[in-house]
Amino acid sequence: MNVEVITRPRLVGEVTTLVDGVAIDIRGVGFRVQNDVYPPEVLAALLRSLDGRRELDEVARAHRIDVDHVRALVATLDSQFLVDDAAPATGISGMQAILEIEDLLKERIHATFFDNPFWKRVLDPAAEIPHDVMYGMAIENYHFLLRETGFDSPVLGYPTSAKIRRLMNEFYIEEHQHDELVLKGLRALGIERAHLAEAMPLPGTLALVNALLYWSTSDPLFFFATLGVLEGSDSRIDSYLQRCQQMGLPSDFVAPILAHAKINMNSKHGKLSRLVFAEIPAVDATTMARLRRQAHLFVEVYDRFYQEVWEYYSSGAPLLRRISSIELEA
Amino acid sequence: MMLGHDYQFSRPMLRPGARVSVDGDRVRVDYRRHGCTIRTVGAGSADVTAVLTDLQSGLRRADLVDRHPQVGPEALGALIERLDDLGLITEADGALPPGVTSGEQFYRRVRRFGRALAARRAGGAFLRALEDGTATRAQVVGYALEYYHIVHMCPALVAPALANHESPRTRDLLRDFYRTEFDHDRMLQGALAAIGIDRERLDAVIPLPTTFAQATSLAAYARVNPLAFKTCLYLFEVPAPRFQRALRERCQQLALPEAFWKPFLEHSDINEDAGHDDISRVLLREIGAVTEEEQVTTLIAVGALIETFVAQETEILHYYGDPRNPIPRIFP
Numbered sequence: 001m002n003v004e005v006i007t008r009p010r011l012v013g014e015v016t017t018l019v020d021g022v023a024i025d026i027r028g029v030g031f032r033v034q035n036d037v038y039p040p041e042v043l044a045a046l047l048r049s050l051d052g053r054r055e056l057d058e059v060a061r062a063h064r065i066d067v068d069h070v071r072a073l074v075a076t077l078d079s080q081f082l083v084d085d086a087a088p089a090t091g092i093s094g095m096q097a098i099l100e101i102e103d104l105l106k107e108r109i110h111a112t113f114f115d116n117p118f119w120k121r122v123l124d125p126a127a128e129i130p131h132d133v134m135y136g137m138a139i140e141n142y143h144f145l146l147r148e149t150g151f152d153s154p155v156l157g158y159p160t161s162a163k164i165r166r167l168m169n170e171f172y173i174e175e176h177q178h179d180e181l182v183l184k185g186l187r188a189l190g191i192e193r194a195h196l197a198e199a200m201p202l203p204g205t206l207a208l209v210n211a212l213l214y215w216s217t218s219d220p221l222f223f224f225a226t227l228g229v230l231e232g233s234d235s236r237i238d239s240y241l242q243r244c245q246q247m248g249l250p251s252d253f254v255a256p257i258l259a260h261a262k263i264n265m266n267s268k269h270g271k272l273s274r275l276v277f278a279e280i281p282a283v284d285a286t287t288m289a290r291l292r293r294q295a296h297l298f299v300e301v302y303d304r305f306y307q308e309v310w311e312y313y314s315s316g317a318p319l320l321r322r323i324s325s326i327e328l329e330a
Numbered sequence: 331m332m333l334g335h336d337y338q339f340s341r342p343m344l345r346p347g348a349r350v351s352v353d354g355d356r357v358r359v360d361y362r363r364h365g366c367t368i369r370t371v372g373a374g375s376a377d378v379t380a381v382l383t384d385l386q387s388g389l390r391r392a393d394l395v396d397r398h399p400q401v402g403p404e405a406l407g408a409l410i411e412r413l414d415d416l417g418l419i420t421e422a423d424g425a426l427p428p429g430v431t432s433g434e435q436f437y438r439r440v441r442r443f444g445r446a447l448a449a450r451r452a453g454g455a456f457l458r459a460l461e462d463g464t465a466t467r468a469q470v471v472g473y474a475l476e477y478y479h480i481v482h483m484c485p486a487l488v489a490p491a492l493a494n495h496e497s498p499r500t501r502d503l504l505r506d507f508y509r510t511e512f513d514h515d516r517m518l519q520g521a522l523a524a525i526g527i528d529r530e531r532l533d534a535v536i537p538l539p540t541t542f543a544q545a546t547s548l549a550a551y552a553r554v555n556p557l558a559f560k561t562c563l564y565l566f567e568v569p570a571p572r573f574q575r576a577l578r579e580r581c582q583q584l585a586l587p588e589a590f591w592k593p594f595l596e597h598s599d600i601n602e603d604a605g606h607d608d609i610s611r612v613l614l615r616e617i618g619a620v621t622e623e624e625q626v627t628t629l630i631a632v633g634a635l636i637e638t639f640v641a642q643e644t645e646i647l648h649y650y651g652d653p654r655n656p657i658p659r660i661f662p
Binding site for chain 1 (some may be wrong): 336337345362363364418419420423424425426427429430431432434435438441442445446449492493495497532554555557558616617618619620621622623624627628637
């Protein structure tokens with residue numbers, strides 16, 4: 001048996017002194033405690049003083065009983081689940097957890113996106129940007145949204161919070177068919193659904209999609225933390241759209257994408273991480289350390305996504321990497 | 331609708347490290363590489379500075395409103411919201427709600443709940459049949475087959491839990507658990523071959539619904555509810571010396587070969603030696619905080635499994651006690 005001794009033990013059940021020992025009664029189930037060293041009344045007094053308000057050492061001193069004997073007794077009681085540990089749980093509130101992760105994500109995004117070739121140019125009104133880069137961003141965004149049900153759905157049944165389930169299901173419904181809005185914009189460029197269905201997304205796009213699927217299935221808490229960033233709790237989507245308008249891209253292309261951004265903004269999807277974490281009462285230290293590690297990874301994966309958009313679509317290569325055209329070259 | 335709402339800070343506070351400075355009618359808040367300037371009119375800068383000073387100590391929202399009547403709750407709310415949009419605000423209220431407990435403390439609740447539930451339901455039907463000598467050969471073999479199913483499926487049930495993000499210690503524990511369980515079915519295959527059920531036939535056998543329910547519960551929790559998974563493991567690993575003794579004696583009475591019953595008894599000894607009977611406690615000890623809703627969800631899972639174990643004993647006696655039923659359970 002691997003039992004660590006409780007530091008603030010609290011006995012459950014009623015104590016009765018017997019001639020040859022002590023009885024503990026817990027809802028009709030009886031247990032007997034016998035000891036060769038201490039008389040029943042001493043044992044009973046000791047057991048009654050295990051009220052969770054005092055530490056084990058203190059209790060031992062008060063009753064002038066060897067502390068090792070008390071430890072052994074408490075361990076035996078614990079092996080029968082007759083004592084509770086009154087020491088409080090450790091951890092921070094879910095809200096404090098997400099605010100810390102938000103801060104870390106923000107700091108990482110500022111640090112990495114500052115050097116990202118895509119964002120550097122989008123945010124600099126004087127920088128030259130090929131139109132294909134802005135179109136390419138929409139294409140990759142479409143690929144991402146097309147696969148969103150895949151990575152959102154694993155958390156729809158989140159078993160340990162009814163409120164989180166409701167939030168995620170509402171979000172899921174609101175996100176449904178957002179790929180169609182972007183598709184509408186892409187149609188202005190002559191790109192059809194069938195073309196996109198056989199087009200290869202950039203590897204960085206699939207890397208982002210698969211990372212999110214991995215997190216939503218194996219670390220839902222961290223997945224929830226990414227939603228605020230993905231749904232644009234900052235002004236990045238605005239900057240992209242403003243730049244599209246400033247570059248004079250066709251309004252048939254811009255308008256549906258703008259509509260999509262507005263839906264997200266009006267539904268405050270950028271605040272979703274917070275709403276979810278507000279329903280998580282406690283996050284322990286190990287979990288927090290894990291969330292921090294994943295946050296670094298997530299921003300790096302996200303950063304690569306934008307880097308690849310710039311590298312590929314600024315190279316003059318075709319907008320779509322269709323499987324059929326690659327096969328023709330073989 | 332729940333979306334579209336915003337979180338209301340109970341004790342809004344400027345992030346530690348944020349600096350407030352005043353320059354004429356401008357108040358600046360700087361934090362790391364970014365910050366903001368608040369332009370005020372007239373005597374406003376003193377008010378804004380006073381609010382920002384208070385925001386550095388993390389007062390309760392209501393107290394903040396009371397202390398700055400000249401600013402008013404609406405302007406105060408707007409200021410906090412704007413600062414929050416810029417990532418400058420955090421929550422100073424870190425109190426954990428009542429009901430949050432440590433994983434190990436929760437385990438004590440689980441075991442007492444399990445005890446109380448077991449006391450309500452008269453279990454042990456199969457054990458009684460072994461002890462009073464009414465369990466037939468077919469029923470004993472049936473028990474062995476159902477036991478085999480769980481052991482055989484075990485690696486596939488446990489493996490998904492290895493994919494969950496956990497602390498390094500928890501990962502080690504789960505991996506060790508998996509490693510020690512992963513080929514235990516082989517020794518039982520030999521045991522069943524000793525009574526004429528060879529591997530080929532064995533692969534065609536299907537479990538009883540209650541056995542299948544035990545397996546699928548564990549499989550489901552391993553995938554979607556790690557806490558319930560870790561908690562329920564003890565139910566499969568609790569040592570039962572009285573049962574073991576009764577099983578051996580009944581097998582001997584029925585003249586079942588030693589090569590059949592010995593591996594089953596040895597298997598439960600291995601689990602005990604590997605410390606598996608304590609596995610849930612050891613795993614839950616790694617969890618710092620468990621919420622009340624998580625606890626209740628998990629108690630429901632534990633309760634259902636305990637009831638399934640009770641039902642399984644009866645089902646084994648009924649199914650394998652009826653000569654019209656195919657034994658082993660191979661259906662064309």
